[in-house]
Amino acid sequence: xxxxxxxxxxxxxxxxxxxxxxxxxxxxxxxxxxxxxxxxxxxxxxxxxxxxxxxxxxxxxxxxxxxxxxxxxxxxxxxxxxxxxxxxxxxxxxxxxxxxxxxxxxxxxxxxxxxxxxxxxxxxxxxxxxxxxxxxxxxxxxxxxxxxxxxxxxxxxxxxxxxxxxxxxxxxxxxxxxxxxxxxxxxxxxxxxxxxxxxxxxxxxxxxxxxxxxxxxxxxxxxxxxxxxxxxxxxxxxxxxxxxxxxxxxxxxxxxxxxxxxxxxxxxxxxxxxxxxxxxxxxxxxxxxxxxxxxxxxxxxxxxxxxxxxxxxxxxxxxxxxxxxxxxxxxx
Ligand code: ATP
Ligand code: MG
Ligand code: FE
Numbered sequence: 001x002x003x004x005x006x007x008x009x010x011x012x013x014x015x016x017x018x019x020x021x022x023x024x025x026x027x028x029x030x031x032x033x034x035x036x037x038x039x040x041x042x043x044x045x046x047x048x049x050x051x052x053x054x055x056x057x058x059x060x061x062x063x064x065x066x067x068x069x070x071x072x073x074x075x076x077x078x079x080x081x082x083x084x085x086x087x088x089x090x091x092x093x094x095x096x097x098x099x100x101x102x103x104x105x106x107x108x109x110x111x112x113x114x115x116x117x118x119x120x121x122x123x124x125x126x127x128x129x130x131x132x133x134x135x136x137x138x139x140x141x142x143x144x145x146x147x148x149x150x151x152x153x154x155x156x157x158x159x160x161x162x163x164x165x166x167x168x169x170x171x172x173x174x175x176x177x178x179x180x181x182x183x184x185x186x187x188x189x190x191x192x193x194x195x196x197x198x199x200x201x202x203x204x205x206x207x208x209x210x211x212x213x214x215x216x217x218x219x220x221x222x223x224x225x226x227x228x229x230x231x232x233x234x235x236x237x238x239x240x241x242x243x244x245x246x247x248x249x250x251x252x253x254x255x256x257x258x259x260x261x262x263x264x265x266x267x268x269x270x271x272x273x274x275x276x277x278x279x280x281x282x283x284x285x286x287x288x289x290x291x292x293x294x295x296x297x298x299x300x301x302x303x304x305x306x307x308x309x310x311x312x313x314x315x316x317x318x319x320x321x322x323x324x325x326x327x328x329x330x331x332x
Contacts, residue, residue, distance in 0.1 A: 001019075001020065001072040001073060001311065001314050002017065002018070002019045002020075002066060002070050002071050002072050002073075003017070003018045003019075003071070003072065003073050003074075003075050003105070003307045003310040003311050003314060004016075004017060004057070004060075004061075004071045004073070004074045004075070004096070004307070005017075005018060005075045005076070005107075005303040005304065005305075005306035005307025005308075005309075005310055006053075006057070006074065006075070006076040006077065006089045006092060006093050006303055006306060007076075007077050007089065007109070007112075007301055007302060007303040007305075007306045008049045008053065008077060008081075008085050008086060008088050008089030008090075008092075009077045009079070009080070009081025009082065009085055009086055009089070009109045009301065010040060010045065010081055010082060010085060010135065010136075010301055011030070011031040011034055011040045011045050011048075011085070011301075012028050012029065012030055012031070012300065012301040012302065013028075013029040013031075013048070013049045013052035013053055013056050013088075013089075014026065014027060014028045014029065014056060014301060014302050014303035014304075014306075015027050015053075015056040015057040015059070015060040015303050016060055016302065016303035016304040016306065016307040017060055017061065017063075017064035017066060017071075017307065018304070018307035018308055018310070018311050019064075019066070020311075021118075021308070021311050023119050023120075023304050023307065023308070024063070024064035024065070024066065025059075025060045025061075025063035025064040026060070026297060026302055026303060026304035026307075027056045027059045027060040027063065027303070028056075028297070028300075028301070028302050028303070029052040029055070029056050031044075031045060031048045031052075033048060034175055035174045035175055036174070037175065038169050038174075038175050039165070039169075039175055040082070040175075042082045042083075042084050042085065043084065045082060045084065045085045046082070046084035046085050046087065046088055049085055049088035049089065050088055053088055053089065053092050054092075057092070057096075060303070068100070069100075071100065071102060072102065072103075072314070073097075073102055073103045073104070073105055073310060073314050073319070074093045074096050074097045074102055074103075074104055074105065074310075075093075075104075075105040075106075075107050075306050075307055075309065075310020075311075075313070075314075076089050076090055076092075076093035076104070076105070076106065076107065076306065077089055077090075077107055077108075077109045077112070077306055078090065078106040078107060078108065078320075078324065078326055078327055078330060079108065079109065079326055079327030079328060079329065079330030080108075080109060080110065080136070080327065080328060080329050080330045081109055081136075081326075081328065082328070083326060083328045086326035086327075086328070087326055089326075090324065090325070090326045094322055094324070097322075098322065103314075103319040104319060104320050104321065104322070104324065105310040105313045105314060105318070105319055105320065106320040106324050107306050107309045107310060107313070108309075108330050108332060109301075109306075109330075110132060110134075110137055110139065110330075110332070111147065111149060111309060111332060112305040112306050112308075112309045113132050113134065113267040113268045113305060114130045114132060114141055114143055114149065114265070114267050115146065115305055115308055115309040115312065116267060116294050116298040116302075116304065116305035116308065117130075117265050117267070117292050117294065118146075118308050118312070119295075119298060119304055119305070119308050120295065122290075122292070124143075124263045124265050124290070124292050125263055126143060126144055126145055127142060127143060127144045127259075127261060127263075128143050128261060128263035128264065128265055128292075129141065129142060129143070129252065129255060129256055129259065129261050129263070129264050129265070130143055130264075130265040130266070130267050131248060131252050131264070131265070131266050131267070131271075131280075132267045132268045133159070133160040133161065133248060133266070133267075133268045133269070133270035133271060133276070134159060134160075134161050134267075134268030134269045134270060134300075135159060135161035135162060135165065135176070135269055136159050136161070136162070137154070137155070137159050137268065138154060138155035138159045138160045138161075138205050138207070138248075139151050139153065139154045139155075140152050140153035140154075140203045140251060140252060140255050142259060142261075143265075146309075146312045146316075147312070147313070147316075147318075149332050150332075151332065152203050152255060152259075153202060153203025153204050153205065153251055153255060154204060154205070155204070155205040155206065155207060156200065156204055156205065156206045157206050157207060157208035158206075158207040158208045158211060159207070160205070160207060160244055160248060160270045161176075161178055161268070161269050161270045162207065163207040163210060163211055163244055164176075164177055164178035164181050164240075164241075164244065164270065164273075165177045165178060166211050167181060167211065167214050167240050168180055168181055170211075170214060170215050170218055171218070171229055171233065171236065171237075172229065176269075178269065178270060178272070178273065179272070180237075181237045181240065181241055182237075182241065182272070182273050182274050182275070183237075184233050184234045184236075184237035184238075185234065185237040185238040185240075185241040185242075185274070185275060186234075186238075186274060187234040187238075188233075188234030188235040188236070188237055188238030188239070189234075189235050189238055189239075190238040190239055190241065190242035190275075191239070191242075192232070192235035192236075192238065192239050193217070193232075193235060193236060193239040194239070194243075195210055195213055195214060195217070195239060195240065195243040196209065196210065196213055197243065197246065197247055197250075198210065198247070203251050203254060203255045203258075204251075205247065205248070205251060207244070207247075210243065210244070210247075214240060218236075241273065241275045242275065244276075245273070245275045245276045245279045246279075248276065249276075249279050249280065249283055252264065252280075252283075253283065253287065256287070256289065262287075262288060262289045262290060263289065263290050263292070264280070264284060264289045264290070264291050264292070265291070265292035265293075265294075266280055266291075266292065266293050266294065267294060267299075268299065268300075269299055269300040269301070270299075271293065271294055271299045272296055272299040272300060277293050280293060281293065
């Protein structure tokens with residue numbers, strides 16, 4: 001089957017075409033309008049989705065070298081995400097399916113981040129663990145089958161991506177800060193400054209205490225030296241990144257050992273982070289795991305992951321109908 005995938009949960013408008021499990025195109029329109037605001041402004045995000053959705057779909061059909069009549073089903077992100085943003089993608093998917101008399105497939109965005117590992121080879125074998133780290137979520141997921149996933153650990157407050165973005169805001173960098181922290185960290189010394197590791201039970205996480213300690217650390221030092229941030233930017237970024245990565249990988253290691261799992265994957269926007277990617281790879285070599293690190297274009301939000309998830313739901317005959325509505329919160 002040929003699946004059109006649509007993603008609009010946050011600030012990326014994306015459309016992809018997948019034919020029999022092979023990704024033919026994946027168009028991602030990023031929104032730059034939020035940079036000045038230090039975070040995504042929901043009302044602005046939905047307006048830009050409105051502008052971008054039809055061009056993105058036309059471009060992805062063109063790039064895939066198919067005709068729009070070749071499409072067999074429309075898969076779309078139903079949630080979780082910003083309601084106004086989701087509404088644009090859901091409404092487009094419903095309208096397209098109605099016009100072309102096609103089945104609709106609703107997809108959970110967080111499951112799709114995990115299923116991005118089924119776009120290309122090598123694919124993980126069930127059961128595997130996936131550390132999903134993004135702007136809104138931090139989860140250790142036990143993946144038993146395509147749509148049989150259990151969250152065995154999650155953040156009690158901020159997500160890992162949020163910790164990156166809030167740190168960058170404290171440092172006066174624009175949104176989203178994750179990629180900038182990554183860039184500056186490459187030139188810095190990760191041992192220059194030490195930030196606390198929270199003691200949280202089980203496989204859960206907490207990042208809000210870290211954020212506060214970074215804020216106090218910066219305020220204290222800037223009071224003594226107004227140029228503290230400029231003088232130490234690379235070292236600060238390297239040290240913060242190092243702490244976030246060690247927190248994530250320690251819990252992942254504990255979970256893998258407790259569940260006896262040796263197939264370990266990374267997903268979500270923060271999996272684009274160089275330190276995390278290298279850290280998991282080295283850890284995997286040490287622990288004897290098979291590790292799966294997504295291609296860059298499949299880390300942050302994209303419709304390819306929605307299309308591949310749609311493909312597996314299509315094979316199961318799992319469709320939804322025109323009454324479907326988006327969900328800001330959507331459990332597995
Ligand atoms: P969710 O998936 O939880 O709904 P989201 O869709 O906003 O949230 P993604 O697009 O998957 O999240 O990821 C965005 C996050 O990834 C942002 O917090 C961003 O700073 C972070 N990020 C992107 N690239 C990097 C990088 N190279 N290093 C660190 N963080 C990064
Ligand atoms: Mg985003
Ligand atoms: Fe996401």
